[in-house]
Amino acid sequence: MFDSVLIANRGEIARRVIRTARRMGIKAIAVYSDADESLPYVHEADEAVYIGASAPSQSYLDSTILLDVARKTHAAAVHPGYGFLAESPGFAQAVLATGLTWIGPAPEAIEQMGDKIRARNLMAAAGVPVAPGSPAPVPDADAAVAEASRIGYPVMVKAAAGGGGIGMSAAADEPALRSAFDTARSRAERFFGSPEILLERFLPRARHVEVQILGLADGRVLTLGERECSVQRRHQKVAEETPSPAVSPALRERMLASAIRAGEAVGYRGAGTVECLLDVETGEFVFLEMNARLQVEHPVTELVTGIDLVEQQFLIAAGERVSFDADAPVVPAGHAIELRVYAEDPRRFLPSPGPITAWDEPTGPGIRVDAGYAAGTTVTTFYDPLLAKLCAHGSTRDEALARLRVAVADFRVEGLATNLPFHAELLDNPEFVSGEYDTGLVSRMRPA
Amino acid sequence: MAEVRAEMVANVWRVLVAEGDHVDDGDTLVILESMKMEIPVLAETSGTIAKLHVAEGDVVQEDDLIAVID
Numbered sequence: 001m002f003d004s005v006l007i008a009n010r011g012e013i014a015r016r017v018i019r020t021a022r023r024m025g026i027k028a029i030a031v032y033s034d035a036d037e038s039l040p041y042v043h044e045a046d047e048a049v050y051i052g053a054s055a056p057s058q059s060y061l062d063s064t065i066l067l068d069v070a071r072k073t074h075a076a077a078v079h080p081g082y083g084f085l086a087e088s089p090g091f092a093q094a095v096l097a098t099g100l101t102w103i104g105p106a107p108e109a110i111e112q113m114g115d116k117i118r119a120r121n122l123m124a125a126a127g128v129p130v131a132p133g134s135p136a137p138v139p140d141a142d143a144a145v146a147e148a149s150r151i152g153y154p155v156m157v158k159a160a161a162g163g164g165g166i167g168m169s170a171a172a173d174e175p176a177l178r179s180a181f182d183t184a185r186s187r188a189e190r191f192f193g194s195p196e197i198l199l200e201r202f203l204p205r206a207r208h209v210e211v212q213i214l215g216l217a218d219g220r221v222l223t224l225g226e227r228e229c230s231v232q233r234r235h236q237k238v239a240e241e242t243p244s245p246a247v248s249p250a251l252r253e254r255m256l257a258s259a260i261r262a263g264e265a266v267g268y269r270g271a272g273t274v275e276c277l278l279d280v281e282t283g284e285f286v287f288l289e290m291n292a293r294l295q296v297e298h299p300v301t302e303l304v305t306g307i308d309l310v311e312q313q314f315l316i317a318a319g320e321r322v323s324f325d326a327d328a329p330v331v332p333a334g335h336a337i338e339l340r341v342y343a344e345d346p347r348r349f350l351p352s353p354g355p356i357t358a359w360d361e362p363t364g365p366g367i368r369v370d371a372g373y374a375a376g377t378t379v380t381t382f383y384d385p386l387l388a389k390l391c392a393h394g395s396t397r398d399e400a401l402a403r404l405r406v407a408v409a410d411f412r413v414e415g416l417a418t419n420l421p422f423h424a425e426l427l428d429n430p431e432f433v434s435g436e437y438d439t440g441l442v443s444r445m446r447p448a
Numbered sequence: 449m450a451e452v453r454a455e456m457v458a459n460v461w462r463v464l465v466a467e468g469d470h471v472d473d474g475d476t477l478v479i480l481e482s483m484k485m486e487i488p489v490l491a492e493t494s495g496t497i498a499k500l501h502v503a504e505g506d507v508v509q510e511d512d513l514i515a516v517i518d
Contacts, residue, residue: 234485351458381459381483381507383484385485
């Protein structure tokens, strides 16, 4: 096992990785920008290095600075967290070329999965179900209209290199498609540096269900169950749970088998996620994309399996065996739910940066909080609005829900608006409580 | 005379109008960016842009004046 790791990230995920590194006796080296100097992860790391201005391009996205810090601190490995450079094949390649261990899949696998069109085609060839869609980039609005008449409306317009729901929109007819195409095009160029656009059949009533995979050092690919991620606003997840209330044992068996084929098709190593859409009408699932990194919502999987996913990432990257019996099926116990606590107003979900004057995290049986902030710290406009992940584990879904209701009421954050009041509503929403919800749930709770 | 103000702290990403332009109710005047999200600021009345108080790259605070529509 390597003796030190540079964490090329910030906030709650940097803190999460530091926790496991320290427990395993691996020296944790953090990096921070101007805006993040006083955050908890900076103080909890064994060493913390200032890397530049608050704008991501001048700090967390600058691979030259990060590699320079890795050299100066004699880091043996690099953990990218999620976001920023986590799915940059160029950064992974540069880390490896410097002689360091890259904690993630091979750059080639990241590259194959980063291009949604290539990924779709590869998955279809591997026997993984995919939605009807464009097999090549759609060059202009006219071509999009032609593709859409072949695929059938409504269609989803997406950036081929995209993620996080940015630039994505659904179109029900030709005028809507032309406008969606232009929007997607400009955002794709600006956010992802590639104007390539892909069209896919849009499922009006769908659930977003994903499978956690683990590619072992010996080449085998395992699954650690699914996560239900249908509670979304602006195509971004707000709450996740496992197991999915919508997945029957027979469906689970098929989904997990497909996820293994997906991982094997790219020689996947480390922790990854195969995202699928589940059609509520037909009960059929299709491949959406593969995330070549640790997922924000990984804690719910950890809670039901008792497996530390960051520890497995370290072991696999070091070429070692995982900490659990990889030959026996992993049997999840109970139910876990995660709520993403965002710095945003709970009605319209608009950003609400500012200083945090009070911060009291809930505690109790089955409660886990992964937080990036604390009292006396400030949330800025430079990064995503995630303050903390509030998770509950229970022997049943009802128990997890009950524990979360108490925990949400006990979570005190003052100085800025948070979406905690929205979460309190969600936990009492009849659709959510019944488990029979889809990705339209939040829009139904907040009609325009 | 209608004042358009910022609803939150944000960076000014795009300015889509200039002083003297005619705008209709609902037109996008500027696009703010905060926490990896784009927030369009719309005209809530029709008229002429009498004064524009922001430029691309500026940082606005909550309640800062963005534009005045006459």
